[in-house]
Amino acid sequence: MQKFDEIRPYYDSEINKAIQKVLHHPMLKSLMNFSFPDVDDEVWKAQLLKTHSIRDFQCNFIYQSVQKVLEKSSEGLSTSGFEHLEPNTSYLFVSNHRDILLDTTLLNATLFEHDLVMTASAIGDNLVKQPFLNVLAKLNRNFLVQRGLGPREMLQSSKTLSEYINQLLLHENRSVWIAQREGRTKDGNDATNPGVLKMLGMASDEQNLMDYFKKIKIVPVSISYEYDPTDALKMPQLLAEANNEVYVKQENEDFMTILSGALGPKKRIFIHIGKVLDTEIDTIIAENDNVNKQIQALAQAIDDSILQSYKLWPTNYIAYDILHKTDKYSHLYTESEKAVFERRLEKRIDAENPIALQGLLAMYANPVVNKLKYTHELKD
Known part of the structure; x- marks a missing residue:
């Protein structure tokens, strides 16, 4: 499994050492003081030092952080569709994408509450350049999608990523979250990039690619925020694109976006879990014998699920x-x-x-x- 070392989260055997490395980091102190405002620093530090698995870290610490975010910056999270998921079963959640961290942490908090398998979640390596954020991402079972590579390196990286997702879903019984396209949706138009599906299919050992997509249990996820706390932060990129200019991010821009997403006002939030795409894939196979057309049709089926179940707010x-x-x-x-x-x-x-x-x-x-x-x- 060494070939996944560059992108994988920590193994449980590495968790405690990683925690020790960041235990006195000011950003960890800020996170813990936010999550446990009435607890002395020495108490949460002692608890962290007793942590030896990702699950313990997520359930005992991150889950509490999510509850505080909801309490302080939202009017609550409502959900639907989780009752269709089976316990002890892994799924590939393909989701529209609004917020860098919240989309996945809210999904995982709800999976935890329903006693379902939590996800390993894809995150662009450009978002975790800071050493502390890299450690935090790996503690929270994020795996890295490598960005900014040349064509040859990108092909190899996509293949490794596909094989890692296959390993998680089919051999470790670990659910996976991935955005339907690279980056967050900035213009409110949620659309699945067929390239994401092609990447996922690179690890297929099935004669028919659609049979592989049935095997990995694709579940569309729709998330909506009444107010997007990062809406204004998305404007500079949209303005640059409107002027046919190349947009260059400011230093620390991604970090500021993460903070704004967590702490900015959101009002109400809704997550809908679609049903596993199964009969839809049978229909795609029956109606298309061309692989590219099948992939396009699968992307459309994901879009149909996400858009139909998207919660519209005032x-x-x-x-x-x-x-x-x-x-x-x-x-x-x-x-x-x-x-x-x-x-x-x-x-x-x-x-x-x-x-x-x-x-x-x-x-x-x-x-x-x-x-x-x-x-x-x-x-x-």
């Missing part, structure tokens, strides 16, 4: 109405909710910049547009 309807200069969905929000949304717009972006205004409104409005593809008239 913020989405408000943004749609403002953007399209209509009151079509005014029955789905109050004047007070609209006023709060407009004040937030004024605070977070330069409302005089039409591209910025349009970009932020579209971020919230596009999920409504996408949902309209599945229903002619949205209901309350």
Whole structure:
């Protein structure tokens, strides 16, 4: 298993040593003081030193951090679909992606509450350049997706990644979370990149690739936040793209985004777990004999599940109405909710910049547009 050493999280046998390495790091102190505000530092340090597995670290520490995030920066998390999952069973969760850390930690907290197998989760190695964040990611069962490689290195990296995901799902009975495309959705348009499916299929030992996708139990996941705490932070990249400019991230930008995602106000959050794509794959096999068309159809099946189950909030309807200069969905929000949304717009972006205004409104409005593809008239 040495070939996975560059990308894998810690083995349980490595956990305690890794904790000792960061025990006195100021960022760990900040995390623990946030999570356990009434506990003396020496107490949580002693508990951490008794930790010898990822599960213990996640259940005893990270789970509490998630509860504090929900308590301090949201109006609660609601979920549906978890009842369709079987205990002691691994799944490949393919998810839309809004927040660097929260998407996966909220999913895992809910899997834990339902006594289901928690995930190993893909994270871009560009997000964990800081040594402390790298250790924290590996303590939390994240594995690395290597970014910025040349074509030949990228091919080899994709193959290794595919084999590692295969190892987790089929040999270690470990669920896996992966985003439906590289990076977070910045414009509210959730769409599965067929390239992600091609990467996953590189480890297939089946004659028919679709049979492999049935074997690894693909489960689409839809997550939505009433307010995206990082919405304004996504604007510089959208503005650069609108001007056909190459966007270059600021130093520490990813870290600031992680902090904003965790601590910024979100109001309500919703996660829906779709059903395992099984009969859908049978239909794809029956209707397509070309592998590329099959992969495209599977990407569409994932999109159909995610978009149909995406929870729309008043913020989405408000943004749609403002953007399209209509009151079509005014029955789905109050004047007070609209006023709060407009004040937030004024605070977070330069409302005089039409591209910025349009970009932020579209971020919230596009999920409504996408949902309209599945229903002619949205209901309350």
